[in-house]
Amino acid sequence: MKTNKLTKGMLASIFAIVMMLTTVIPVFAVEQQTPDISPWATGELNEGEKYGIYPMEWYYDNFRSEISEERLDEILAQTSEKIARLELEKNENYQPVTIDGTTRGDVLNGLFNIVAQSDLPVGDSAVEYLQDRKILAGTGNGLALERPATTEEAVIFATRLVKDTYDQLDAGAKGVAWKVENDGNIVYLLGSIHIGSPDLYPYNSKLLTAFDESDSLYVEANLLDTEGMQYFAELSMxxxxxxxxxxxxxxxxxxxxxxxxxxxxxxxx
Known part of the structure; x- marks a missing residue:
């Protein structure tokens, strides 16, 4: 199946939403629950859920309400484990900031502690570093550091931190990919699998850039062809x-x- 550049991004967004809903909704189909997420956060949440830094069941349990200390501890622990996979050199002189609440500022300090204990050039200010790295964007009313953080906000901040840290180090899964050039034309050939684990994510930024900059996308099957997919499903069993x-x-x-x-x-x- 081929898509042009105009529809490629739309399809990617549609697939992201479909994959999120199809992976989390069936579990709660009997209760007919709806994920408690903000529409603007769908793309980043779809990315973050792949990292394994939070359980997707949270989508259905006060996701946009004030985060509990237990949830914050879990996010920080899982994020720390994800960053630890980069095997960064330790900054033995860093003294972690004490976290004594669940405000937005506490969440940011907790995440900053994770990267500041490494040899990354993070500076001394959590807010300045996270703003500079586009992890903290603030709200219409400022940074709201003293306001209680929601679970959704904490998850978004953690997702951005993981992705940005991997991008800085040119880390992340590169997959099995080839780049072919001829007469000014470039073709990327990427192998895919249907079942993976959080260890595969995040993807290397070069791989994502290649996708974003491509004019057309060819995939193995047209997922929008319901008749064809039904035929495939019948033959697969x-x-x-x-x-x-x-x-x-x-x-x-x-x-x-x-x-x-x-x-x-x-x-x-």
Whole structure:
């Protein structure tokens, strides 16, 4: 399937929203709950949920209300673990700021503590650094540092910090990608997988830039073709009672069982 540059960005946004809703709504379908998120935050939340720094169940539980100390502690712990994967040199002279509440300022200080304990050139001011890095944008009424932070705000700040820190170091997953040039034309070929883990994110900024700057996008399947997707779904499943165990060797089936057990998936699927 091909899309031009005008619709490429629209499709990317649509896919992001669809993926967010399809990954979180079915779990609560019986209760018919709606995620408590701000429309402006959808894109960044879709990015942040991939990092594994917060559980998506929070979307349905006072997500835009004042954050609890327990939630803030979890966000800071998971964000710290994500940054630790970069294996940065430690700044032994840094003295962390004490966090004694859940205001926006407390959230920002907690996140700043994570990067300031490394050898990154962060300076001495959490607010100045986070503003300079576009992690803190403020509100129409200023920075509102003394106002209680919402869970949504804390998640957004943490997501921005992770992405920005990885971008500064040219880190992040680069995937299996090739760049082909000929007569002024550039084609990027990128391998994809259908099931991943938070370890794959964030993507390297060069990979995202290549996507954003491309004039056209070709994908393996047209997800907007409902008839075609239905046909694909029918062909992807045995219709005569055959199971995967009947189609592969005992050795291969044993490996499949171990993988499914590792990820908590029933063999019947």
């Amino acid at each position: 045995y219709q005569d009672g055959t199971t995967i165990e009947d189609a592969v060797s005992d050795e291969t089936y044993n490996k499949i069982e171990k993988v499914l057990e590792k990820y908590g998936q029933p063999v019947e699927l």
